[in-house]
Amino acid sequence: MTHPLHDLRLPGPTLVLVDDSDGLALDALRGIEDVPGIEPTVVPLSTLDGPRKGWGSVLVVAADRARLRRMASAVPLLGQCKAVACWLTDSPTPWVLVPRPEWPRLVHLAARETGDRGVLTVARFASGARAQLVVMEMARQAAGPGDTTHGGLVVSYAGRPAAPGLDARSVLLPDVAGAGDPARDVPPDVVVARRGGAPVEVAEHHVIDRAPTVVTDPGPEPVDERVFNPIGFRKDWDHPVVDLARLVDRVGPGPVTEGVVAAARAFQGVRLPADTRTADLLALAISGVPLVTEGVLDVAPPLAEALDAEVDLDDPLRREEHSLAVRRAAFDHHSTLAWRSALASRAGVRHVALPPVSALLPTKRPEMLDFALRQVARQRGAEVELVLAAHGFEPDRELVRRALGDRPHQVLTFDESAFFGDVLTAAAHAASSEVLLKVDDDDWYSPDAVHDLLMARRFSGADVVGMPSEFVYLHRSDLTVRRIHPSELFARFVAGGTLLLDRGLLRSLGDFRRVRRFVDAQLLAGVEAAGGRIYRTHGLGYVLRRTGAGHTWQRDDEEFRRPDIVASEWKGFRPSLALEADPLDMPDGGS
Template sequence: MSTPAVEKFLDQAGSSLVLPAAGDEPVEPGRRDRVLVSCADRGALRSLVAPAGVRSAVVGLHLAGGPVPVTMVPKPEWPALQGIHARSAGEGWLTVLRFERPVEVAEVVAEAGRQSVWGDAVGNRGLWVGGVDAVSEKVPADVLPGGMAAMVVSEVTGRTPAGLGSPAGPLSLGPLDERVLNPIGFVAAVPGSADVVALSSLDLRDGPCEGLVASVRGAAGVRIDRSDAGDARVVAGLAMAGVPLVPDAAGGLSPALAGLLGSSVSVALAAPVDLSDALAREEHSVVLRRAALDTFSTRAWRAAVASSVGVRVALQPAVSVVLATRRADMLDFALRQVAKQRGVEALELVLAPHGFAVDEGRVRAALPAAVALTVVARPEETPFGDVLAAAASAASGDVALKMDDDDWYAPDVVADLLRARDYSGAEMVGMPAEMHYVAERDLTVKRGHPSEGYARFVAGGTMMVDRGLLREVGSFRSVRKYVDAQLIAAVTAAGAAIYRTHGLGYVLRRNASGHTWEVDLDYLLDPVRVERTWEGFRPSRLLEHDPVERP
């Protein structure tokens, strides 16, 4: 990984150290004039555990590849940061940090890894793994890698750490870092001439990494033309990143490879798909990335390990759906959109009838028993923003999701938003208003909005926001219209990030009137803004709607 910039950095020091050290070379603690931390990409940096006790006032962070250099805001307890300089170094980047006094390099590495992605504060999710998480006598490990299981009962936990041994199946491949291997940057509209590239033609030396994903973003997909079990980790990482993968038509997946990938990923991979059809290609990508994220991400891996050793681990955030409606005739339709949601551990509906009364027993009967219900009625003259604010105040979940009463939602909308929240770190996530059903014309419109990226706007009927942030910004503003735009503006002003995932599971209904966001039909159907249209109601197959819900 050496480059002229890296060599110059090391040549300027009397005593220097390069991390990670080669092979099993021991690293003596102590002060160095300079320390260089060299990694393949952000994923390698985030997984690196630097040796304790090494201190330096000058720390270089070298990434051999990746889209951006490392930068960071120092922790307040560290010596003052006197300078930071990032520059290109070959195909990668070198960032040099100069501190007032020597700093613990292991702490700089850990913090740089955290800050290399947006808003990463989840830590170990409640499971402490020796050799990966920083552990001590006061904070002992729950599990130890390989055959390192200890026989001594910890005075802190009252148990011995379990040994991971040699896990089989998907557990043996993970964890894969969803903050680096994720659909961010997915290209929905690749050129018609784009090829399906062979897995064997790719440079797999660094395993699943940012450079590998970037190299295939413009391809129609990747064909798994060999069924080597040694490729399983790469295949899993590409799937998490949303790269459309297909098995070789001749051989399919070998039992060994399928066993490592797990049933849900193998089934998603084997599903027939026409990668020349942009919509079918994106649908295939979404189904595959869901399965891979739920199998190989750090959240999934730690949850599976914790379950196997009986350790309590962080749960999926509890979700409160905030649903305000002033149309009694749309209530049954809206309740069906909530009732169908799956893949969510804790779901609550806060229903806010606006100007009419509801039979709570009837509402309760329309929802699964596992879905909690709160009804917050408000008079007709109450501004819409106040109705939503009252509903949000009554919510008990970790995040609040605003749903609209007349739009269509796929069964995986809530779960997809939670996945996007995990891999983006954004405080607000949502979907684009990608699919519209124009009632006046009996026409389905796909608008071609960019997705899988940080954005300034998401569809109001899909806004999921941390409830703590919602309180901090004053909740929904007391307005009668543009309530969604008001909240997005407040979130942006607070310095939070907004992320827009795919929009194939959401269809926005456009009637002639009755919307808080009124828009001219000619504007909506302007060919400049429309990618594709269909006569009648033609949503993505991911909607999985009941025929009774059709317009």
């Protein structure tokens, strides 16, 4: 049988690096010594105990991006070579490396599929490049743009491999005592050690003025949310619920990889036996794959509860609600972000998890103020400041304070003649957070709306995140329509009442444009023109209200009921269960 790398040519000798716990990668390497264009020396990471130099090329082999990112911190000094390649044996989509400016001149770059066995990226240089740094950059870029920082927590590992997720700065130590070495310029805050080891005292380190915290019971290994996430979730399906064993066999025997998740998108759900590996369960759960489980699972109680709920997977809406509940619980308790936050808490170290958000609420309608304040006050799972921009009226500040409780807020007032864009810009300037969210005064938001936007921002790495206006309540007709809006994908448009972006990006665009109407369209057009990425997450936590008046943009109700764009239509107010609508907020005539 022809080897997947049969047509690859690399200058020899070639160092082939592989994680010896990565069975899929090891299996794919069988026969590589017979490939005519490669002179390989296969070296498992666990055998490395120092620099490995003198190679003509380096080939890193991993099952998928998650395993590549995990092994990055274990790659030693490799010297210089003119070719560095990365073969992801069970990853479905090629990715292109963007060279760094300090590297030697790039003379050739290729990213392609390797037959029916994964994808390959090859970088060739005019002169020798530091292979270790190229490999680390490959691991960093493989998941696309996004947060690659450690959030302020420096972690080392003693006697065990690094946890999933990219942490290129983490140091692998032979033992716990090495964390206290006074010659170490960047000592760890936390040392994660192998379970069952004898207790070891770690010396106080002069840089951090304390001894690093040793953790031997960090709980289940986290799942890398930059790789395993809901991007690509399908509201429909081609096949019924499938057993995990059968699904994995279709892709190739082994653990759940990116390829397995991609294949699962075509199924109504995946049935997991009671002995499913926790890592496999978490990879599917955080990816939003609808799951049918049996038995007790070694996961956080909120995730176990979400998995145990009775769900009618034949109903597309109930199926998506189940997917959302499961992926949210998995993210909150088992993502690398949650795992590192828990370690930081044990060590008493600051850690940047989900950032605070300033919600910008412009309104011309005093009659909608109570309603709008309740939408902000009910938010959970996120730190939210409200910047109320009253446009043409003076709000009751005591009413605002009572409605928001201890939530931070600011109240700004503007003359009725002020441009809508100027009102929003002033609100953005007054905001205290680095992440801004534009909200509307008459739309419904679930208690998890801000959290879910931040979650999508984290896993997508997008510049702007928003929800679709998938659910629309038509007040005059007393109808709720669910439109055919694809979600969990990169797109050109999101609902204006859900725009989440960084303050720095807004400033670079010249703030909100000085316009009377269509301020959202101006912003999105500017982001797209600048090459920014816009991500549309789920639409279950947002309902657009159409009253026929008071909007800065006008559309007839019938436009929202066109058969070609409507998936479902109900009499009365019928949002998703994920909205958790408060009875106080039911519209007149709502059922």
